[in-house]
């Protein structure tokens with residue numbers, strides 16, 4: 420049996436969690452900074468680091484209390500080392516190092532994207548059967564969109580990814596264009612509920628590698644449509660807040676049509692890979708996997724079972740870091756106290 424403390428501070432959530440055997444979630448504490456960053460329309464890096472400094476120790480203590488475990492019960496501390504914001508990553512990294520050193524615990528470094536993948540291994544209400552490899556993984560977060568063939572624990576082959584904007588980034592940018600605020604995913608999903616997804620026909624990008632994605636053309640198409648409706652030229656739109664003069668029904672229709680185009684692209688390419696490569700299951704993860712239309716469409720069209728974490732494990736959390744850390748820990752991996760953060764760390 421292992422008890423792993425996971426620590427995650429790569430972006431704007433301060434998180435700690437305790438997992439048993441990499442799958443049983445004993446606690447999962449997330450202190451969100453969304454309200455703090457909303458006024459800036461996105462994550463303000465220095466504010467994020469400072470907020471992590473304030474929140475991290477209470478969050479870690481809460482994770483241990485909720486799990487009913489003491490430092491002496493733990494087998495290791497797993498911490499996100501990248502990718503992410505350097506100043507944010509450093510806070511979790513130094514807390515993990517300090518506690519590991521003080522309590523004489525092994526330290527394991529975890530790739531944040533690998534953490535997202537392992538959110539699909541966390542047991543929810545005692546049920547989540549183990550997976551047969553190979554599985555096809557779609558990671559869709561604020562900073563990444565990656566299609567990966569996972570052939571075993573810690574074994575990844577990249578099939579494709581975005582060649583420009585990440586899926587979450589597209590949601591966030593389009594939300595701004597529509598005057599809907601931050602973070603974009605939830606506000607667009609919400610606005611889209613009363614919209615007609617066939618109202619606007621947005622482009623589905625073609626890419627040279629059939630497993631790559633491209634969302635910047637879609638984003639620009641939404642912006643052009645907003646400018647056309649508002650009757651402005653592009654130089655005027657730079658001075659004014661876009662979207663603010665649009666009728667609510669138009670915003671809803673634009674949101675729904677954008678969401679449909681983006682989801683269709685994600686699902687089409689994933690389904691194509693699933694059909695061309697023999698796999699037993701599709702795992703979707705990352706903040707955008709919280710999207711209800713993506714979850715439903717993937718399940719409807721996939722030729723194999725689809726695993727998507729519960730919503731609270733889609734966005735950043737530390738349970739996923741403890742889960743990924745467990746598999747690295749049992750494989751014998753140990754980090755030294757000289758482990759550094761890597762803001763642009765890659766998966767494979």
Ligand code: KG4
Nearest residue numbers: 560561562587603604706707709710734735
């Ligand atoms: O994984 P995550 O929490 O952080 C990163 O590692 O980037 O992902 C955050 C992203 C944001 O772009 C946010 O707009 C998006 O996930 N997101 C959603 C939804 N909830 C969060 N996108 C679409 N639909 C949602 N319901």
Ligand code: ZN
Nearest residue numbers: 560706734735
């Ligand atoms: Zn993330």
